[in-house]
Amino acid sequence: MSKPEPKFSQVSLPAELVKEIEDFIVEHPEAIYKSVGEFVQEAARLHMQKLGEIYTQTKVDSFVFLQNLLTNR
Numbered sequence: 417m418s419k420p421e422p423k424f425s426q427v428s429l430p431a432e433l434v435k436e437i438e439d440f441i442v443e444h445p446e447a448i449y450k451s452v453g454e455f456v457q458e459a460a461r462l463h464m465q466k467l468g469e470i471y472t473q474t475k476v477d478s479f480v481f482l483q484n485l486l487t488n489r
Contacts, residue, residue, distance in 0.1 A: 429456070 437452045449455040 427456075 434452055437455050441447065441449050441452070441455065449458070
């Protein structure tokens with residue numbers, strides 16, 4: 417019987433960055449973040465979403481460029 421995959425993993429961050437995030441959370445109680453983990457999870461999710469948009473657009477642009485190149489011979 418195989419072991420179930422863990423729901424969470426750990427990552428290491430520079431202590432200075434963690435301190436900046438902690439300070440932000442304390443200085444901005446109106447923000448939705450209650451912990452460094454919540455902040456990093458949201459930041460990573462948003463960054464992955466943005467990268468997905470960039471790479472999807474790059475693929476579309478490349479396809480259109482190649483299509484135009486081939487049809488305009």
